[in-house]
Amino acid sequence: MSIKVYVSRDATALSVGAESVARAVEVAAQQRGADIQLVRNGSRGLFWLEPLVEVETPSGRHAYGPVGAADVAELFDAGFLNAAAHRLHLGPTAEIAELASQQRLTFARVGVTDPVSLSDYLAHDGYAGLRQALTMTPAAIVAAVTESGLRGRGGAAFPTGVKWKTVLDQPPQQKYVTCNADEGDSGTFADRMLMEGDPLTLIEGMTIAGVAVGATQGFIYLRVEYPHALRALNEAIAAAYAGGYLGRNILGSDKQFELEVRLGAGAYICGEETSMLESLEGKRGEVRVRPPLPAIKGLFGQPTIVNNVISLATVPVILLQGAEFYKNFGTGKSRGTIPLQLAGNVRRGGLFERAFGVTLRDLVYGYGGGTASGRPVRAVQVGGPLGAYIPESQFDTPVDYEALSASGALLGHGGIVVFDDTVDMAGMARFALEFCAVESCGKCTPCRIGSTRGVELMDRVIANVDRERNLQLVEELCETLLHGSLCGLGGMTPFPVQSALKHFPEDFRKTVV
Ligand SMILES: Cc1cc2nc3c(=O)[nH]c(=O)nc-3n(C[C@H](O)[C@H](O)[C@H](O)COP(=O)(O)O)c2cc1C
Numbered sequence: 284m285s286i287k288v289y290v291s292r293d294a295t296a297l298s299v300g301a302e303s304v305a306r307a308v309e310v311a312a313q314q315r316g317a318d319i320q321l322v323r324n325g326s327r328g329l330f331w332l333e334p335l336v337e338v339e340t341p342s343g344r345h346a347y348g349p350v351g352a353a354d355v356a357e358l359f360d361a362g363f364l365n366a367a368a369h370r371l372h373l374g375p376t377a378e379i380a381e382l383a384s385q386q387r388l389t390f391a392r393v394g395v396t397d398p399v400s401l402s403d404y405l406a407h408d409g410y411a412g413l414r415q416a417l418t419m420t421p422a423a424i425v426a427a428v429t430e431s432g433l434r435g436r437g438g439a440a441f442p443t444g445v446k447w448k449t450v451l452d453q454p455p456q457q458k459y460v461t462c463n464a465d466e467g468d469s470g471t472f473a474d475r476m477l478m479e480g481d482p483l484t485l486i487e488g489m490t491i492a493g494v495a496v497g498a499t500q501g502f503i504y505l506r507v508e509y510p511h512a513l514r515a516l517n518e519a520i521a522a523a524y525a526g527g528y529l530g531r532n533i534l535g536s537d538k539q540f541e542l543e544v545r546l547g548a549g550a551y552i553c554g555e556e557t558s559m560l561e562s563l564e565g566k567r568g569e570v571r572v573r574p575p576l577p578a579i580k581g582l583f584g585q586p587t588i589v590n591n592v593i594s595l596a597t598v599p600v601i602l603l604q605g606a607e608f609y610k611n612f613g614t615g616k617s618r619g620t621i622p623l624q625l626a627g628n629v630r631r632g633g634l635f636e637r638a639f640g641v642t643l644r645d646l647v648y649g650y651g652g653g654t655a656s657g658r659p660v661r662a663v664q665v666g667g668p669l670g671a672y673i674p675e676s677q678f679d680t681p682v683d684y685e686a687l688s689a690s691g692a693l694l695g696h697g698g699i700v701v702f703d704d705t706v707d708m709a710g711m712a713r714f715a716l717e718f719c720a721v722e723s724c725g726k727c728t729p730c731r732i733g734s735t736r737g738v739e740l741m742d743r744v745i746a747n748v749d750r751e752r753n754l755q756l757v758e759e760l761c762e763t764l765l766h767g768s769l770c771g772l773g774g775m776t777p778f779p780v781q782s783a784l785k786h787f788p789e790d791f792r793k794t795v796v
Pocket residue numbers: 434435436437438439440441443463464465466467468551552553554555556557589590591592594595770771772
């Protein structure tokens with residue numbers, strides 16, 4: 284029988300040479316007459332170990348990494364197909380400390396299965412959630428999602444079940460399920476990894492959403508910079524159609540759900556849900572005034588669910604294991620687990636799914652191992668480019684929506700970007716305003732004009748031109764953006780600026796040389 288060897292097809296792994304490693308594995312096996320089956324899986328999310336090569340043995344999977352193409356012949360000669368010792372041998376994959384300590388619910392299959400194999404998916408509990416949903420009434424499905432405590436993982440943390448109920452409560456008509464896969468936040472890649480590593484989970488979650496609210500059409504709005512995710516999604520959608528899991532009479536029921544991927548051109552504002560709907564309709568991505576809510580009048584004016592990839596991909600496990608099971612993870616009003624993404628100046632970057640309540644310190648030092656530069660950590664930015672900077676002194680803050688918001692931060696999509704003590708916080712504050720100016724959709728004045736004026740003010744502060752007066756104006760501008768912006772882009776730009784000013788005032792008063 285063939286021995287299964289796994290090399291990831293995930294974009295991160297590919298960026299560090301996984302493709303040439305995969306080719307080298309095939310060549311080495313052929314040359315030695317070894318009977319192997321090469322599986323291109325998703326990434327386990329332990330990026331410092333990529334390209335990670337795994338081999339299936341009677342005692343489970345063993346991992347080797349990071350493997351270069353030049354290491355492959357030596358691995359074969361050392362007997363890696365029998366999990367033999369080698370300097371790159373990491374032991375049983377499941378026992379790698381940073382993996383073993385995670386609570387993988389949404390990412391349970393990522394890195395484990397062949398992402399586009401329906402049979403592999405079915406062999407790992409795939410579509411069990413949909414089967415369960417098909418035995419339930421729409422109201423009961425929505426109630427289970429509400430009861431689980433799942434909140435939107437795209438950033439706003441709105442209760443998913445409440446949103447679904449609003450769509451369900453609209454009279455029967457054409458309804459839509461849309462998946463927000465724009466993933467514009469800096470330092471985030473959970474959506475990409477899920478779509479590349481286990482796209483059928485997202486497809487299953489969207490199908491359950493469709494069955495729950497009576498929507499027959501779904502769209503995945505994917506940013507064009509994700510070509511590997513696009514390929515995986517399209518292959519997985521084709522497999523789901525061929526298996527009778529999409530289309531008419533799903534699994535012999537009277538339910539129908541059609542699904543396709545639409546590409547966005549990669550503007551940050553197109554991740555804001557109403558801009559995303561405009562873009563999906565073929566228009567310029569510009570924010571819509573609310574009300575009406577998309578749940579009532581969304582895509583093409585019809586009731587529409589807009590959910591993030593991770594929110595939708597978490598629904599199958601909730602249906603399979605029950606709301607109670609999911610709710611038992613987490614803390615306070617933040618129930619379940621969250622895939623946290625560590626990036627920036629960090630020794631061990633990657634994705635770590637943990638129940639809410641893990642501290643920033645556990646993440647940055649425990650998983651991340653401190654900075655890549657070896658210098659002291661000075662701050663992290665949590666929640667994307669518009670998230671607050673949190674100083675090292677506050678790293679005991681638990682990762683949960685309320686605790687972070689109490690300390691003036693937000694969790695957003697779960698991205699944590701690490702900075703060492705060489706970071707210039709005045710420069711970072713300027714960057715936030717510049718980002719807002721570049722990405723503004725232009726619909727409202729505080730954001731369109733204010734962001735540009737903010738950059739000018741910061742330039743004067745940094746150049747020490749009438750510094751205290753200009754700092755005062757920056758503070759006032761932040762208040763205007765906070766309260767006068769139509770959407771979160773302008774409304775959240777003050778967070779990085781104000782947090783940098785609050786925690787690192789010395790950086791704004793440096794001597795100009
Ligand atoms: C400027 C801006 C950018 C956003 N970008 C994204 C994004 O890339 N992906 C995402 O899922 N949500 C993004 N959001 C949040 C969405 O507007 C919306 O809350 C989310 O898609 C709803 O799904 P959820 O409830 O499952 O989180 C963004 C919001 C703002 C204001």
